[in-house]
Amino acid sequence: MIASQVLEQSVVVFSKNYLPISKINVRRAIQLLITGKAEALDLTQESWLVRSPSMVLVVPAYIRLTVTSVERIWKVPPVNRREVLRRDNYTCQYCGSHKHLTLDHVIPVSRGGLHTWDNVVTACERCNQRKSDRTPIEASMPLHTKPKAPMHPTVAFAEQFWRSEPFPPEIGGTSKHNAETNIS
Ligand SMILES: [Zn+2]
Numbered sequence: 001m002i003a004s005q006v007l008e009q010s011v012v013v014f015s016k017n018y019l020p021i022s023k024i025n026v027r028r029a030i031q032l033l034i035t036g037k038a039e040a041l042d043l044t045q046e047s048w049l050v051r052s053p054s055m056v057l058v059v060p061a062y063i064r065l066t067v068t069s070v071e072r073i074w075k076v077p078p079v080n081r082r083e084v085l086r087r088d089n090y091t092c093q094y095c096g097s098h099k100h101l102t103l104d105h106v107i108p109v110s111r112g113g114l115h116t117w118d119n120v121v122t123a124c125e126r127c128n129q130r131k132s133d134r135t136p137i138e139a140s141m142p143l144h145t146k147p148k149a150p151m152h153p154t155v156a157f158a159e160q161f162w163r164s165e166p167f168p169p170e171i172g173g174t175s176k177h178n179a180e181t182n183i184s
Contacts, residue, residue: 006048012161014041014064020161021154026050026059038063076149079120087150088122094131094141097124106147108133117149 011029015021018041024032026048032038034057046061077083081103090098104123107113110133121143123131131139151159 006050009048011059012062013038014062016065016068018064019154020158022157029059029063030057032063032065033057033059037067038065074152076117079115079117083150084120085122091122092124092127093121093144093147094123094127096144097126100125102128104128104131106143107135111135118147121147
């Protein structure tokens with residue numbers, strides 16, 4: 001593997017409190033490690049060996065911040081077309097279409113439904129018209145997913161991380177991607 005490829009490989013960053021918070025590349029991880037802002041987190045034997053003329057650095061696949069990360073200010077976004085379509089991945093929540101998208105109130109406003117994250121979904125024009133002033137049950141149009149407010153990005157990352165990482169690592173298992181490279 002050539003140096004530039006290794007530097008772009010990903011390293012998972014944990015907060016000081018051992019919560020997975022994001023993925024960064026090896027290049028950024030090196031900066032955090034040599035400035036003392038992060039340390040190796042020895043979850044597995046996976047690591048990247050990076051050589052420069054003056055040193056050899058082992059960059060582990062998991063690092064932990066040694067400084068308290070200031071939580072970025074994040075608010076639940078407003079319930080509007082842009083944010084709802086983004087949450088629903090630009091997909092009609094009734095039929096899966098990606099075309100002619102509108103917003104639908106699951107419980108119609110005329111029936112007391114609120115303009116809130118758990119009552120507004122993306123619907124294509126056809127489904128919106130077909131559903132009309134009815135609830136999904138009345139219209140026999142079940143929702144693909146239960147609508148809810150978008151998650152804090154850190155929480156979303158952690159959820160995705162725990163779903164995708166096979167922990168605990170196999171005992172005595174071999175490294176998935178040990179690599180050696182030279183940088184100059
Ligand atoms: Zn539809």
